[in-house]
Amino acid sequence: MTSLLLFGAGGLFDFDATLPLMALQVVLLTFVLNALFFKPVGRVVEEREGYVKTSRAEAKQKLAEAEKLESDLKEQLKAARLAAQKLIQEAEQDSDQLYREALAVATADANAAREKARQEIDAQRDSALSQLEGDAKQLGDLIVNRLLAAQ
Amino acid sequence: MGFLPFALPFAELEVGQHLYWRLGNLQLHGQVFMTSWIVIGAILALVVVGTRKMERDPRGVQNLLEFLWDYIRDLARTQIGEKAYRDWMPFIGTLFLFIFVSNWGGSLVPWKLIHLPSGELGAPTADINTTVALALLVSLSYFYAGLSRKGLRYFEYYVHPTPIMIPFKIVEDFTKPLSLSFRLFGNILADELVVAVLVFLVPLFLPVPVMFLGLFTSAIQALIFATLAAYYIGEAVEEHH
Numbered sequence: 001m002t003s004l005l006l007f008g009a010g011g012l013f014d015f016d017a018t019l020p021l022m023a024l025q026v027v028l029l030t031f032v033l034n035a036l037f038f039k040p041v042g043r044v045v046e047e048r049e050g051y052v053k054t055s056r057a058e059a060k061q062k063l064a065e066a067e068k069l070e071s072d073l074k075e076q077l078k079a080a081r082l083a084a085q086k087l088i089q090e091a092e093q094d095s096d097q098l099y100r101e102a103l104a105v106a107t108a109d110a111n112a113a114r115e116k117a118r119q120e121i122d123a124q125r126d127s128a129l130s131q132l133e134g135d136a137k138q139l140g141d142l143i144v145n146r147l148l149a150a151q
Numbered sequence: 152m153g154f155l156p157f158a159l160p161f162a163e164l165e166v167g168q169h170l171y172w173r174l175g176n177l178q179l180h181g182q183v184f185m186t187s188w189i190v191i192g193a194i195l196a197l198v199v200v201g202t203r204k205m206e207r208d209p210r211g212v213q214n215l216l217e218f219l220w221d222y223i224r225d226l227a228r229t230q231i232g233e234k235a236y237r238d239w240m241p242f243i244g245t246l247f248l249f250i251f252v253s254n255w256g257g258s259l260v261p262w263k264l265i266h267l268p269s270g271e272l273g274a275p276t277a278d279i280n281t282t283v284a285l286a287l288l289v290s291l292s293y294f295y296a297g298l299s300r301k302g303l304r305y306f307e308y309y310v311h312p313t314p315i316m317i318p319f320k321i322v323e324d325f326t327k328p329l330s331l332s333f334r335l336f337g338n339i340l341a342d343e344l345v346v347a348v349l350v351f352l353v354p355l356f357l358p359v360p361v362m363f364l365g366l367f368t369s370a371i372q373a374l375i376f377a378t379l380a381a382y383y384i385g386e387a388v389e390e391h392h
Binding site for chain 2: 012013014015016017018019020021022023025026027029030031032033034036037038040041042044045047048051
């Protein structure tokens with residue numbers, strides 16, 4: 001039991017040449033693992049990280065381009081739609097105006113024709129009246145003359 | 152060893168028994184090296200298989216490795232900061248992987264089936280030599296990180312925010328490796344002991360939840376060690392304004 005805590009051979013803390021040799025062994029292992037494990041794996045992992053990073057950047061750039069194109073197209077579409085609307089409006093206005101003009105001309109023509117007809121009617125009525133008046137006067141004169149002559 | 156006050160007929164519990172190897176007049180804990188080589192071999196095998204044919208669309212083991220890499224990078228980056236984390240990521244990652252695989256290997260591999268002449272196989276991190284080695288490496292690296300990045304201005308850290316802090320900061324330089332090594336060592340050894348003792352007493356079923364708890368502790372300890380190492384390095388390279 002006492003040997004458990006002793007430092008000599010057979011004790012729990014039995015230090016000997018195992019210590020420096022183990023240290024040497026671990027240092028050698030560090031260099032070997034650095035050459036066989038840490039460097040190559042690190043290279044592969046970092047290469048992949050770089051690849052992923054550039055791919056992501058490229059994808060982002062492409063996405064931005066696509067979005068820009070989309071917005072451009074939308075803008076163009078909007079402009080085209082606006083132009084079309086304007087064209088339609090103009091055409092509507094034109095046709096409206098044409099219609100109004102035609103209507104105005106027709107109305108004016110109709111008015112003129114009616115006026116003319118009215119004037120003609122008036123003139124004919126006047127002439128008819130004056131003729132009637134003249135006839136009536138003549139007839140009156142005739143009657144008067146006949147009466148006067150019969151006396 | 153007479154670890155428990157009573158003796159049981161099956162399975163023995165061994166602490167502080169080692170398989171000694173001799174290298175000149177140096178003594179080594181053979182079982183620690185054997186398991187650590189298995190752990191290192193497993194890590195290297197995984198890494199070699201996973202990085203053999205890497206592609207941009209990962210498949211198979213490459214996924215796992217990339218997940219680990221990412222995990223370690225996040226850990227290093229949050230603790231050390233954006234500027235310096237690249238230099239220290241391999242070290243932090245190696246610590247994490249080595250400790251994690253050691254701990255889990257210690258819990259998951261039935262080492263008991265392999266009989267050694269003395270001592271037994273287990274997690275390398277259950278040996279104080281390993282954890283102290285790792286902790287001292289962390290100490291050296293945060294000193295190196297601070298000095299190489301800021302030169303002598305690194306020592307401003309000791310008087311930050313006031314010179315009253317000097318003794319505390321100096322004590323910290325000693326307590327950091329101490330706490331790092333003992334935390335890891337204690338947790339892993341305790342986990343192995345608890346499982347061993349439970350297996351000892353109730354060989355069936357009862358140890359299983361404790362084993363799961365042990366897996367959890369093992370993972371957490373690996374994470375804590377790596378996070379604290381990264382934090383210490385981050386503290387050393389941080390610029391004071």
